[in-house]
Amino acid sequence: MKTHEHLAGRRGFLKGLLAAGAAGVLGSGPGSLLRPHPAEAAPFDPSAYEVFRNACPRNCYDTCSIKTYVRDGVVQFVEGAPESTFTNGGLCVKGYTYPRRIYSPDRIKYPMLQEGRGSGNWRRISWDEAMSRIADKILEIKKRDGNLLGLGLTKYSGNFGITNYGVEGMMSSLGYTTRFVGTPCWPAGIDAQNYDLGDMWCNDPEDLVKARYIIVWGANPAWCSMHSMKYLYAARERGARILVIDPIFTQTAAKADEFWQVRPGTDGALALGMARHLLDAGLVDRDFVQNAAVGYEDFAAYLKTNVTVEWAAKTSGIPADAIRAATEEFAAAKPATVWIGYGMQRHTNGGSMVRAIDAFVAMSGNIGVEGGGARYGHLQTWGFNYHAMIQKQPAGSVGVRGASGPKGEFDFAGGEAATYSDRTLNINKTAQEILDARDPELRMLWIACKNPFAQDFDRNKLEKAFAKLEMVVSVEQFFTETVRHSDIVLPVTTLFEEWTINASYWHYWLSLNEQAIKPMHEAKSNIEIAALLSRAMNAREPGSCTFPQEVDGKEWMIKECNKGIYDLFGISSWEELRKGPAKARLASSASWHDRTFKTPSGKYEFSSALCARNGFTALPEYVEGRRPDAPFRLMTPHIQFGLHSQFVNLDWMEAYYPEPFVYIHPASARKKGIADGDMVRVFNRIGEVRVRARLSGNVAEDCVVMYEAWFRKLNYNVQNVVDDCAADMGAMKTGAPGVAIHDQFVDIAPADGGRA
Amino acid sequence: MSTRYAFLMDMDKCIGCRGCGMACKNFNQLAPDMVWRQVYPLDERIYPHRDRAFLSLACNHCDDPACLAACPAGSYTKRPDGIVVHHQETCIGCTNCIRSCPYGAPRFNKVEKHAEKCSLCHERLDAGLTPACVQACPTGALTLIDLDTFDNANAVQYPAGYPAMPRLNPSTRFILPRMPRVLRG
Numbered sequence: 001m002k003t004h005e006h007l008a009g010r011r012g013f014l015k016g017l018l019a020a021g022a023a024g025v026l027g028s029g030p031g032s033l034l035r036p037h038p039a040e041a042a043p044f045d046p047s048a049y050e051v052f053r054n055a056c057p058r059n060c061y062d063t064c065s066i067k068t069y070v071r072d073g074v075v076q077f078v079e080g081a082p083e084s085t086f087t088n089g090g091l092c093v094k095g096y097t098y099p100r101r102i103y104s105p106d107r108i109k110y111p112m113l114q115e116g117r118g119s120g121n122w123r124r125i126s127w128d129e130a131m132s133r134i135a136d137k138i139l140e141i142k143k144r145d146g147n148l149l150g151l152g153l154t155k156y157s158g159n160f161g162i163t164n165y166g167v168e169g170m171m172s173s174l175g176y177t178t179r180f181v182g183t184p185c186w187p188a189g190i191d192a193q194n195y196d197l198g199d200m201w202c203n204d205p206e207d208l209v210k211a212r213y214i215i216v217w218g219a220n221p222a223w224c225s226m227h228s229m230k231y232l233y234a235a236r237e238r239g240a241r242i243l244v245i246d247p248i249f250t251q252t253a254a255k256a257d258e259f260w261q262v263r264p265g266t267d268g269a270l271a272l273g274m275a276r277h278l279l280d281a282g283l284v285d286r287d288f289v290q291n292a293a294v295g296y297e298d299f300a301a302y303l304k305t306n307v308t309v310e311w312a313a314k315t316s317g318i319p320a321d322a323i324r325a326a327t328e329e330f331a332a333a334k335p336a337t338v339w340i341g342y343g344m345q346r347h348t349n350g351g352s353m354v355r356a357i358d359a360f361v362a363m364s365g366n367i368g369v370e371g372g373g374a375r376y377g378h379l380q381t382w383g384f385n386y387h388a389m390i391q392k393q394p395a396g397s398v399g400v401r402g403a404s405g406p407k408g409e410f411d412f413a414g415g416e417a418a419t420y421s422d423r424t425l426n427i428n429k430t431a432q433e434i435l436d437a438r439d440p441e442l443r444m445l446w447i448a449c450k451n452p453f454a455q456d457f458d459r460n461k462l463e464k465a466f467a468k469l470e471m472v473v474s475v476e477q478f479f480t481e482t483v484r485h486s487d488i489v490l491p492v493t494t495l496f497e498e499w500t501i502n503a504s505y506w507h508y509w510l511s512l513n514e515q516a517i518k519p520m521h522e523a524k525s526n527i528e529i530a531a532l533l534s535r536a537m538n539a540r541e542p543g544s545c546t547f548p549q550e551v552d553g554k555e556w557m558i559k560e561c562n563k564g565i566y567d568l569f570g571i572s573s574w575e576e577l578r579k580g581p582a583k584a585r586l587a588s589s590a591s592w593h594d595r596t597f598k599t600p601s602g603k604y605e606f607s608s609a610l611c612a613r614n615g616f617t618a619l620p621e622y623v624e625g626r627r628p629d630a631p632f633r634l635m636t637p638h639i640q641f642g643l644h645s646q647f648v649n650l651d652w653m654e655a656y657y658p659e660p661f662v663y664i665h666p667a668s669a670r671k672k673g674i675a676d677g678d679m680v681r682v683f684n685r686i687g688e689v690r691v692r693a694r695l696s697g698n699v700a701e702d703c704v705v706m707y708e709a710w711f712r713k714l715n716y717n718v719q720n721v722v723d724d725c726a727a728d729m730g731a732m733k734t735g736a737p738g739v740a741i742h743d744q745f746v747d748i749a750p751a752d753g754g755r756a
Numbered sequence: 757m758s759t760r761y762a763f764l765m766d767m768d769k770c771i772g773c774r775g776c777g778m779a780c781k782n783f784n785q786l787a788p789d790m791v792w793r794q795v796y797p798l799d800e801r802i803y804p805h806r807d808r809a810f811l812s813l814a815c816n817h818c819d820d821p822a823c824l825a826a827c828p829a830g831s832y833t834k835r836p837d838g839i840v841v842h843h844q845e846t847c848i849g850c851t852n853c854i855r856s857c858p859y860g861a862p863r864f865n866k867v868e869k870h871a872e873k874c875s876l877c878h879e880r881l882d883a884g885l886t887p888a889c890v891q892a893c894p895t896g897a898l899t900l901i902d903l904d905t906f907d908n909a910n911a912v913q914y915p916a917g918y919p920a921m922p923r924l925n926p927s928t929r930f931i932l933p934r935m936p937r938v939l940r941g
Contacts, residue, residue, distance in 0.1 A: 044879040077783045079891065093774040096778035229895045244936070255771065316941055655790070
């Protein structure tokens with residue numbers, strides 16, 4: 001049991017007093033026997049702890065800098081680093097559960113083998129046995145197929161610490177393998193911004209305070225970037241107006257000046273209507289569209305021919321006079337900005353919607369302006385060496401002919417000409433790709449930093465696909481649904497048990513992640529696991545794996561750093577980060593501040609030939625969304641208590657979030673005979689979810705909402721009813737199109753007689 | 757000059773994130789199912805959007821604490837700065853305090869069989885720091901005030917949904933939430 005000095009001291013002292021009292025000092029307290037004086041606890045003494053620097057590596061805008069307080073080799077508590085003006089001394093409801101995560105009794109403690117996948121018949125094995133079984137299987141596959149394309153890796157955002165790209169490195173060090181590429185997160189918007197601006201590059205979020213008008217469009221920072229909220233509030237205190245546009249009355253919407261409940265998938269029409277009104281009202285920034293952009297005249301002609309404010313109003317559901325008023329206010333406020341959320345591009349027309357919003361912001365003259373911008377994300381601070389990731393295939397390795405290679409938004413390896421490359425499969429169609437893989441079939445899957453049964457789409461299909469696999473190895477901390485579908489599970493360290501370094505895709509801070517405690521139980525970091533595998537491989541077949549057989553986590557963290565990183569952050573060495581996180585030295589808080597764009601023309605492209613070449617329209621034209629095939633649209637966004645399948649499983653979190661719901665409008669619930677708290681079935685052609693209903697006017701009448709999460713004690717998985725329908729864009733920069741996560745349709749009915 | 761510490765809970769800034777409550781668990785090392793601070797969504801009759809406005813409540817460190825009056829073991833003390841301190845070591849687990857507090861602040865620890873509650877992190881205050889929940893709040897919705905100098909005409913003592921107990925005179929103060937203009941498609 002872990003205890004603070006100030007708490008332990010108090011308890012220990014009083015225990016002594018009680019014992020003394022019982023032994024004979026009866027009546028020590030005034031007016032009573034056996035009652036000791038209540039003692040004052042000693043003031044909290046930070047110097048009684050060893051303090052380490054850590055960083056939250058989850059797939060989150062905020063990527064918090066953490067201060068970890070350790071005593072007796074035990075993490076006693078964590079707090080936000082005060083040096084980062086973004087983290088500002090406070091973590092979020094998830095981050096504060098970290099001490100429990102480290103010491104949770106539910107953690108996977110040692111390698112385990114499941115006798116019969118899904119049987120629950122687990123037994124402890126040694127690391128040696130685990131690696132022997134894995135290495136034997138890999139060599140068997142290589143012998144059978146003459147290559148290692150039967151070995152696949154699926155990994156994404158479970159831990160963004162840079163050294164964890166060593167998992168990809170481990171795969172390369174074995175040979176040419178199969179990689180699941182792409183991202184379910186934000187690809188359509190990335191490509192959209194690349195067409196328009198030449199890259200995804202957002203302003204420093206801390207400059208939101210300078211904005212005079214802020215549209216938060218399809219983002220919910222109150223839950224998903226809560227450290228950004230203080231900037232929205234500060235902007236408002238300085239007179240800014242905040243408009244939230246979202247299909248759901250989100251927590252962010254509740255804090256806005258104005259909320260527009262847009263019909264899902266029609267945000268593009270709304271943005272085009274606003275653009276048309278800029279044109280009609282003479283509010284276009286002539287300087288920007290003429291001097292910093294190309295294709296503006298074509299776009300203006302498109303708007304005049306195809307778009308009216310009335311049409312935008314009818315399509316989106318937002319009244320025309322409100323569209324006009326907000327557009328005029330936005331144009332009058334300098335600077336004005338739109339925060340484009342990842343939610344609004346998870347549609348079959350998501351990329352086109354982002355392009356329409358970009359165009360509106362560009363026409364208003366707010367691109368390249370401090371406090372302005374079409375903010376989406378950035379990778380400006382990710383210029384690490386990717387030393388762990390870049391490993392050489394063993395001599396004589398055979399793969400897919402040609403150098404197509406894996407792709408991804410975080411793939412910084414650069415393309416080098418090769419005779420062979422890895423086989424790439426679409427991460428957003430994991431189930432279908434496993435089922436369809438031929439020559440060779442996918443035989444073995446390595447899963448790290450990812451929980452496919454919680455994140456990948458069409459869970460029922462995924463079960464069938466996994467049944468095809470001959471061996472599944474999961475690297476995990478908890479017995480997730482994915483682990484249940486695995487043969488071997490390997491325990492991986494938490495962020496407090498390993499060295500790494502972390503950057504954000506939203507803010508501009510860099511954080512060191514020190515090893516604060518020894519690895520718990522038999523847990524190992526991803527690169528240590530790779531080294532162990534290399535040892536097992538080379539013991540069996542010398543030269544079969546190029547990954548170093550010994551790694552030092554700290555050394556490998558240092559190897560990720562370079563002069564470019566040091567210069568960008570104004571530090572002379574990574575060791576300076578021990579004093580606290582560092583912020584990139586920016587010439588301006590505005591992206592594109594010099595109006596030099598990375599597009600082929602070097603200008604903002606209202607009309608993108610590249611976009612047209614890739615099969616879309618050159619202009620950001622309106623594209624209709626996916627047609628419903630069931631009565632309700634289902635949206636499965638994020639809740640503040642979890643990050644995908646992480647955190648909600650912890651008993652600490654259960655104290656605040658014990659149970660999920662499907663949120664349904666009271667009028668719709670009435671029609672379906674559903675009362676508040678009833679058990680219901682949410683179902684469609686691919687599956688069903690049983691969950692309690694919570695009646696809420698926060699959702700539209702034709703929408704239902706379930707938040708993605710993994711509860712350790714509940715059979716709840718939104719991916720039962722989310723299919724793998726693709727979003728429009730994403731293939732260019734991330735290797736695969738995104739997923740239309742919010743273009744899903746379901747029906748709903750009372751289950752088990754309702755009041756179960 | 758005396759001091760009377762209190763929480764100021766700005767419902768207009770609160771986003772219901774529960775970071776305050778979890779920061780409390782983290783710093784005070786509470787048992788897995790124990791909370792000293794809970795965040796309650798306001799009833800729709802009070803705020804018309806369900807689950808979108810909140811009361812974040814811990815101990816209100818009352819002027820005349822019912823828990824202290826009800827405790828037969830003398831396990832409650834009130835510091836000169838207003839903080840009501842519960843001493844777990846002398847608690848006999850009778851639950852009188854739990855039954856007498858109209859705000860549900862003291863809670864029963866089933867394993868250790870004693871009551872416990874928010875200490876206003878007086879160990880931190882005594883070291884010149886803010887309470888863990890206040891430090892955690894990402895929006896400045898939860899702050900520490902001194903009632904003897906606090907002067908905010910917008911603050912209320914008894915917002916709707918919060919029991920009015922003038923005899924106890926709870927120290928927490930609140931700012932009420934506003935609402936956005938809503939246009940629905």
